[in-house]
Amino acid sequence: FLSRCPNKAVVSTQSTGELNKRQTELVDFINVHHFPESLSNRMVDFFYNYWFTTKGVVAREIMEGWPKALREDCYLYIHDLLLKRWPVLKEASIGCQRALSERLDRIIQCPGDTIYHAGDCVGEIYFVVRGHIKVMKNDRLIGILTSGDIFGENFWPTRTGRKSKADVQALTYCEFEVLTHKNL
Numbered sequence: 001f002l003s004r005c006p007n008k009a010v011v012s013t014q015s016t017g018e019l020n021k022r023q024t025e026l027v028d029f030i031n032v033h034h035f036p037e038s039l040s041n042r043m044v045d046f047f048y049n050y051w052f053t054t055k056g057v058v059a060r061e062i063m064e065g066w067p068k069a070l071r072e073d074c075y076l077y078i079h080d081l082l083l084k085r086w087p088v089l090k091e092a093s094i095g096c097q098r099a100l101s102e103r104l105d106r107i108i109q110c111p112g113d114t115i116y117h118a119g120d121c122v123g124e125i126y127f128v129v130r131g132h133i134k135v136m137k138n139d140r141l142i143g144i145l146t147s148g149d150i151f152g153e154n155f156w157p158t159r160t161g162r163k164s165k166a167d168v169q170a171l172t173y174c175e176f177e178v179l180t181h182k183n184l
Helices: 007-032 037-054 059-063 068-078 081-085 093-105
Strands: 107-108 115-117 124-130 135-138 141-146 148-152 167-170 172-181
Touching: 037 107, 059 068, 059 107, 059 172, 081 167, 148 167
Parallel strands: none
Antiparallel strands: 107 172, 115 167, 124 148, 124 172, 135 141, 135 167
């Protein structure tokens, strides 16, 4: 669409302006709160990774107020890989897929972030969109998860309250589709 849009240069300039505004806000935030350098560096690193991955676009904000059918069509497209790869969703009716696709949350974790500690309560399923995650048990590496892998609660459709049996930590920037039990 934008490649056919005569105002493409205006959109690009607005995006650059938004980036500059957000950079200034981040620097001000860091300075006002006197964050230590190591934490400030992590914040700046995340900011740039997030910005260059998403261009600052948040799908839910864009589609807020749109007709339900249009939102569902967009979410079906956004979550297409997940809906086609995970057997339970692949075999679900189109109505079920439409409803669930709007309830999925897309989240990002930074390198080194712990997603679960062994013993943590687990109430969601994580579908890895991109990134690398290590799974450790008793200080031993038991697996590396990558795009297309799934971890978390195996609650479909009614089990809840399980506890993590391992530590799960992001090795790189990771993007996940997350489905919580309450969103079922």
